Amino acid sequence: MNPRIEINYPKLVNNTRVLQKKAKEHGIEIAAVTKCFCGIPEIAQAYVDGGVKYLADSRVSNLKKLQKFPNPKVLLRIPMLSEVQEVVTYADISLNSELETIRALNKEAQRLGINHKIILMADLGDLREGIFEEEEVMQGAKEVEGLSNIILHGIGVNLTCYGGVIPSPKNLSRLEAMGKAIEKEIGRTLELFSGGNSSSIYLLDTKGMPERINHLRLGEAIVLGTESAYGEKIENTHQDIFQLVAEVIELKEKPSMPIGDIGMDAFGNTPSFEDEGIRRRAILAVGRQDIGSYDVFPIDANMKILGASSDHLILDITDAKGDFKVGDEIRFNLRYGALLSLMTSEYVTKKIVY
Numbered sequence: 001m002n003p004r005i006e007i008n009y010p011k012l013v014n015n016t017r018v019l020q021k022k023a024k025e026h027g028i029e030i031a032a033v034t035k036c037f038c039g040i041p042e043i044a045q046a047y048v049d050g051g052v053k054y055l056a057d058s059r060v061s062n063l064k065k066l067q068k069f070p071n072p073k074v075l076l077r078i079p080m081l082s083e084v085q086e087v088v089t090y091a092d093i094s095l096n097s098e099l100e101t102i103r104a105l106n107k108e109a110q111r112l113g114i115n116h117k118i119i120l121m122a123d124l125g126d127l128r129e130g131i132f133e134e135e136e137v138m139q140g141a142k143e144v145e146g147l148s149n150i151i152l153h154g155i156g157v158n159l160t161c162y163g164g165v166i167p168s169p170k171n172l173s174r175l176e177a178m179g180k181a182i183e184k185e186i187g188r189t190l191e192l193f194s195g196g197n198s199s200s201i202y203l204l205d206t207k208g209m210p211e212r213i214n215h216l217r218l219g220e221a222i223v224l225g226t227e228s229a230y231g232e233k234i235e236n237t238h239q240d241i242f243q244l245v246a247e248v249i250e251l252k253e254k255p256s257m258p259i260g261d262i263g264m265d266a267f268g269n270t271p272s273f274e275d276e277g278i279r280r281r282a283i284l285a286v287g288r289q290d291i292g293s294y295d296v297f298p299i300d301a302n303m304k305i306l307g308a309s310s311d312h313l314i315l316d317i318t319d320a321k322g323d324f325k326v327g328d329e330i331r332f333n334l335r336y337g338a339l340l341s342l343m344t345s346e347y348v349t350k351k352i353v354y
Helices: 009-024 041-049 060-065 081-090 099-112 134-145 169-186 202-206 336-344
Strands: 004-008 029-033 054-057 073-075 093-096 116-122 150-157 192-194 215-218 242-255 278-284 296-298 304-308 313-316 329-334 349-353
Touching (some): 009 215, 060 081, 073 081, 081 099, 116 134, 242 336
Parallel strands (some): 029 054, 093 116, 116 150, 150 192
Antiparallel strands (some): 004 242, 278 313, 296 329, 304 313
């Protein structure tokens, strides 16, 4: 069925192994993030085959799908108060910054007769989740340490996702120092110093990762083979594991300029056009309902994406290699945002290629 996402399983295993080996050489364990493919177990199996210790996701509904795996499950998004029962049931570890929520998790874990581990999140300037004041981090850690069914498993940070702040030896050393101070205060060693996501990978090559950082949460680095601080390719990895395949439903030669007064398009924007004369155009059966506002990239660089509506993607294929007919398929590489949207769309078939 088209449109579809094709997932190259052997390449995904390769990328996982490459990142796992790279991290291990620096004493770091990987939490492999499954949210980019909605926690589909058949795809997550590639992570397990690649040797990762932890599986991680932002949504409890995805962690539910992964219960067949013995790997510890990490909930990446700060838990909602309304989901604490599911969190302690399906996640072994959760990232937290609100003491009210941690107390609720403790109460639920106590009711179920289990322990739940947390990573206490500090905000080092990216201004998404995390406790901002260092004194408040210390106070929070001391309270958590006293809870009956919550284990303070570590300290963590998130960078780059909201504010675009790049991980550095300076800001990650602050995390390290806070963790050491917590250890001194509670009189024991923390298991994890979680130093961020795929934007932290570049520090392994520059030898800038502080010594105590021993945990990273990686999605993009594995599935796309790129680090997310500067967008550079990671050596020995594949960038084409996930590809969009869409079908041509119309082929016509048409003017490159619309005819008539120009108003707003379907999304409330006023488009602009350049007159390039008559061009050969292909319409594909996929659109912004599937891709969102994100970019996809034709494998044939001679093709040019002109635009998209809810259900149609319009390409200029005048200079494309080969001849096309209605019913032919065109392939695209993806960035992370497009991958998330396409994997979430129920209108896009997911096909694993072994």
